[in-house]
Amino acid sequence: MKTIQKIGLVIFVFGLTLFSLLPFFGTYQLEKGTVEANVKEIHTGKMVEVLSPMFGKTYSSNFAFISDFKSYFNTYNDGLKANQEWDKVIWDNYAFALTKASSTGPVAENPFLFLGITVLIGVFGALLYILPLYRGQTEGIKNDGIFFSSMKSRGLLGMITGAWLILFYIVLYWFPEYITNLVLMVDPISMAVSGNPASQWFLYGFIYTLAIIVMGIRMFRKYRGNAYQTIRTTSVMFSQLAFAFLLPEILVLMNMPWHDFKNIWPLDYTFFYEYRVEGMVSSGALGMFMLVWGIILIVIGVPLFTYFYGKRWYCSWVCGCGGLAETLGDPYRQLSDKSVKAWKIERYLVHGVLVFAILMTGFTIANYFSGFELLGQATDQLHSIYGFAIGSAFAGVIGTGFYPLMGNRVWCRFGCPLAAYLGIVQRFKSRFRITTNGGQCISCGNCSTYCEMGIDVRWYAQRGQNIVRSSCVGCGVCSAVCPRGVLKLENGDEDGRINEMPIIIGNKSITVKA
Amino acid sequence: MSKANRNIVIIGNGISGVTCARHIRKKDESAHITIISGETDHFFSRTALMYIYMGHMKYEHTKPYEDWFWKKNRINLKRAWVEKIDFEEKSLIFSNGESMAYDVLVLATGSKPNKFGWPGQDLKGVQGMYSFQDLELMQANTQNISRAVIVGGGLIGIEMAEMLNSRKIPVTFLVRENNFWDNILPLEESKMINRHILEHHIDLRLGTELGEIIGDESGMVKAITTKSGETIACQFVGLTVGVSPNIEFLYAQPSKGSKPLEGFLKEKVLQTNKGIVVDRFFKTNIPDVYAIGDCAEFQEAPASDRKNIEQVWYTGRMHGETLAYNLTSDNPVPYQPGVWFNSAKFFDIEYQTYGFVPANWSEEYESLYWEDAGGKIAIRFLYGKSDMKIKGVNAFRWRLRHDYFDKAISEGWMFEKVLTHLNIASFNPEFFKSHYKAVLDHYNKQKGKSLKVHKESFFKKLIGSRA
Ligand SMILES: Cc1cc2nc3c(=O)[nH]c(=O)nc-3n(C[C@H](O)[C@H](O)[C@H](O)COP(=O)(O)OP(=O)(O)OC[C@H]3O[C@@H](n4cnc5c(N)ncnc54)[C@H](O)[C@@H]3O)c2cc1C
Ligand code: SF4
Ligand code: SF4
Numbered sequence: 001m002k003t004i005q006k007i008g009l010v011i012f013v014f015g016l017t018l019f020s021l022l023p024f025f026g027t028y029q030l031e032k033g034t035v036e037a038n039v040k041e042i043h044t045g046k047m048v049e050v051l052s053p054m055f056g057k058t059y060s061s062n063f064a065f066i067s068d069f070k071s072y073f074n075t076y077n078d079g080l081k082a083n084q085e086w087d088k089v090i091w092d093n094y095a096f097a098l099t100k101a102s103s104t105g106p107v108a109e110n111p112f113l114f115l116g117i118t119v120l121i122g123v124f125g126a127l128l129y130i131l132p133l134y135r136g137q138t139e140g141i142k143n144d145g146i147f148f149s150s151m152k153s154r155g156l157l158g159m160i161t162g163a164w165l166i167l168f169y170i171v172l173y174w175f176p177e178y179i180t181n182l183v184l185m186v187d188p189i190s191m192a193v194s195g196n197p198a199s200q201w202f203l204y205g206f207i208y209t210l211a212i213i214v215m216g217i218r219m220f221r222k223y224r225g226n227a228y229q230t231i232r233t234t235s236v237m238f239s240q241l242a243f244a245f246l247l248p249e250i251l252v253l254m255n256m257p258w259h260d261f262k263n264i265w266p267l268d269y270t271f272f273y274e275y276r277v278e279g280m281v282s283s284g285a286l287g288m289f290m291l292v293w294g295i296i297l298i299v300i301g302v303p304l305f306t307y308f309y310g311k312r313w314y315c316s317w318v319c320g321c322g323g324l325a326e327t328l329g330d331p332y333r334q335l336s337d338k339s340v341k342a343w344k345i346e347r348y349l350v351h352g353v354l355v356f357a358i359l360m361t362g363f364t365i366a367n368y369f370s371g372f373e374l375l376g377q378a379t380d381q382l383h384s385i386y387g388f389a390i391g392s393a394f395a396g397v398i399g400t401g402f403y404p405l406m407g408n409r410v411w412c413r414f415g416c417p418l419a420a421y422l423g424i425v426q427r428f429k430s431r432f433r434i435t436t437n438g439g440q441c442i443s444c445g446n447c448s449t450y451c452e453m454g455i456d457v458r459w460y461a462q463r464g465q466n467i468v469r470s471s472c473v474g475c476g477v478c479s480a481v482c483p484r485g486v487l488k489l490e491n492g493d494e495d496g497r498i499n500e501m502p503i504i505i506g507n508k509s510i511t512v513k514a
Numbered sequence: 515m516s517k518a519n520r521n522i523v524i525i526g527n528g529i530s531g532v533t534c535a536r537h538i539r540k541k542d543e544s545a546h547i548t549i550i551s552g553e554t555d556h557f558f559s560r561t562a563l564m565y566i567y568m569g570h571m572k573y574e575h576t577k578p579y580e581d582w583f584w585k586k587n588r589i590n591l592k593r594a595w596v597e598k599i600d601f602e603e604k605s606l607i608f609s610n611g612e613s614m615a616y617d618v619l620v621l622a623t624g625s626k627p628n629k630f631g632w633p634g635q636d637l638k639g640v641q642g643m644y645s646f647q648d649l650e651l652m653q654a655n656t657q658n659i660s661r662a663v664i665v666g667g668g669l670i671g672i673e674m675a676e677m678l679n680s681r682k683i684p685v686t687f688l689v690r691e692n693n694f695w696d697n698i699l700p701l702e703e704s705k706m707i708n709r710h711i712l713e714h715h716i717d718l719r720l721g722t723e724l725g726e727i728i729g730d731e732s733g734m735v736k737a738i739t740t741k742s743g744e745t746i747a748c749q750f751v752g753l754t755v756g757v758s759p760n761i762e763f764l765y766a767q768p769s770k771g772s773k774p775l776e777g778f779l780k781e782k783v784l785q786t787n788k789g790i791v792v793d794r795f796f797k798t799n800i801p802d803v804y805a806i807g808d809c810a811e812f813q814e815a816p817a818s819d820r821k822n823i824e825q826v827w828y829t830g831r832m833h834g835e836t837l838a839y840n841l842t843s844d845n846p847v848p849y850q851p852g853v854w855f856n857s858a859k860f861f862d863i864e865y866q867t868y869g870f871v872p873a874n875w876s877e878e879y880e881s882l883y884w885e886d887a888g889g890k891i892a893i894r895f896l897y898g899k900s901d902m903k904i905k906g907v908n909a910f911r912w913r914l915r916h917d918y919f920d921k922a923i924s925e926g927w928m929f930e931k932v933l934t935h936l937n938i939a940s941f942n943p944e945f946f947k948s949h950y951k952a953v954l955d956h957y958n959k960q961k962g963k964s965l966k967v968h969k970e971s972f973f974k975k976l977i978g979s980r981a
Pocket of ligand 3: 441442443457482484
């Protein structure tokens, strides 16, 4: 490793460490005015009353602050619940908003400074490390030493990274009040693009986008000379930056609902929720366009594009989850499980989630049109179960947190309902396949090892059979790493796409065999 | 002998033995099938050994079938070394003294690295590269060393250079020929690979032969000398001067102190030459005993452009397929390989070949060679001077469609037709820069012709269709 890369790593670790420690800094002070400014009008009176013992008190840590807040708030609510006074219970969660507004520490005063010495310096360090990668080396596969690497083959570093990611997601989803300092750093940016202060989701989107861009640059270095990888990576970087990050915030600036035009139901599982539909319907022509466009994507876009190009058009070219997996997750692609057992579990799980998403959405729509007579508020329960179990725990905590443990496509492979839908089209009605080049396979196993979806590519290749699998996201890496030029992702006639009884070319003794 | 419930025993769990077993099972439910190997418990890909050393894969990844596969297909695996075969009694004797009976025996024992009796060839730190044990030995032998020398410029030699290079061990590569692999590759191709080897900072010594290997007091290698008298200090010597059939154990060796029995095989002596001699049905001179893969030697070469001993992965597989067919069919077929094909990778340069492209050719043939300006992409065609039919192709960093060239060569397509359809014959990944126009221009210029590329419609390109 070159010295400059070592310096880059040190700087990156410094930034990351500071980022992780930042939530522990600062002081917190709640005032009456803060409460009034941050809770709904109907709750103002009660909340001021409940929280009044905290006013004027300076807390030296967010833990102390949140603990006091929760004890006062819960005491109030618990009392009502015990008396079954359900209508008086305050169901809204104000912990995040109030903690953020009460922060008086250095971060609140100097958001740019702290953004600079955590995130931006981390990006700088990462680039110092990444840009010189493979400099002075010839174009070609760069997999040397992957299975000796602690980071990339479930060693200590991999475990630590996994643990960090898991923790980050848990805090982000369920305890955001503890990371208000981090959110405060990006407040000015959020104000600039959307005119609103940042939520934890803005912070997340910001870091997510940066991760895709920085690690996308790493992809350019690693797969230098491979045009397919370069173009595909550029596409996911652009999609994330433009469609998932900037455009939705600009929509908010224009008083439109936050909307990601490339997200498709059922991955975008809230698309048919009442608040989303009403948001769209009440936002004029553009809002209607969002609704119609979303539905067109589901009923025409997915089948049509998948018919012509396979599910890769979405999964490894456009999708945000796929984008992160293909960039941040690329160093871990070899950790996916290739066993037939894993494939079985995959099929049950991913189609199970699809069924769940369809049922949930079906009930939601039926309930909506029946004027909430069908199920009343029960769909809310369904939504929160789905949101918790699938939307947060599966897609986030497991989906990304498990990169260093089970490979970079855990969510896409085992959980994503959209991937399941795309996969069904790809398997049964598509022109896409990975063609096996006659008898050239030497069964080396590089393709299977580096398939992030855990497809045992070699199983097909060594029998001279084309690879037609619903889960293949068309990342093209199997083809890239094959040392014998055996695999080609291509779209072609449906005839001969699935060659179940292939004739391995080269042996003229026997002509057709099973 | 009735075919039901036969006890078929295969010695060797390499590609040929395993392919044979799998295909027997597909067509014969009742046979008892046993595969024996002393090397590893399970079949692994020998061609992938280098990737384990380089950290691209672990041993587990090189196993083409999961471990449950064998039981499910009722293929018994036995880990043991066969020491003797009693062809009379139809029985195998293992190194631990146990024995095993067979009805049908398939010998698929592979190869072993050549050693040519160099002084010092048995020192510590000197080794070949064939088996899993060799790989383990190499891992141990190359810890903390400051230079390695590789002797022999073939495919395994260059793989070994790449392996050592991946661990940043300086390599001196002794190649007897004047250019890398120039007994197989035409001059331009050889020279291109020379350059590429140098680009990887390998100390390539062309036209250089090993003199002797010198050890220190502890029996470790410390240097080698070349025939021209140069001494090169090194702590590891890789001997990669080809392989030969692994049949030594068949000559009744001494075991457990007992002297080899003269005439152990009595009148039943397995006929061997360099390898185990077989006919086109893989039959040896002893009934119910067959040989396939690297260890087999055909009485007559299976085709005019084929050798009597075929030592590649693909042929091993075809031997296995064909023998399995014959063992389960009433109408045995002779082994009849189709158009030759092979592939390799020289560091970053992939190589594929189809048909007939020798290092030198006679007057009857003509060749077209094109090399990209960067000097790493190249293609060569060989075609008949008078009939203009395509005979073969070498491609470097340019993946070609096997089915296309198999057809073109076996059906004797006109070379110019192939040349104008190169866009269709190419197997490069999507979006890769294509060179078929450059090749055609090159030919047009040479011959004063104006052939045009067979065009695809825009729509077809858009949806990625191919003819
Ligand atoms: C490093 C390397 C790279 C290669 N790369 C390529 C390539 O890229 N392309 C290509 O086409 N070919 C390649 N080859 C050649 C190819 O691997 C061989 O041709 C092929 O593996 C031969 O298969 P086989 O089944 O005949 O024998 P083997 O694979 O050698 O299997 C024979 C087995 O029998 C066992 N055995 C032998 N004797 C006994 C005994 N007495 N008792 C018990 N077990 C015994 C051996 O231990 C071994 O496991 C490569 C070879 C090497 C070594
Ligand atoms: S099969 Fe190949 S293209 Fe498909 S997901 Fe796996 S590595 Fe990517
Ligand atoms: S990487 Fe290529 S040669 Fe190796 S097993 Fe896969 S398809 Fe076969």
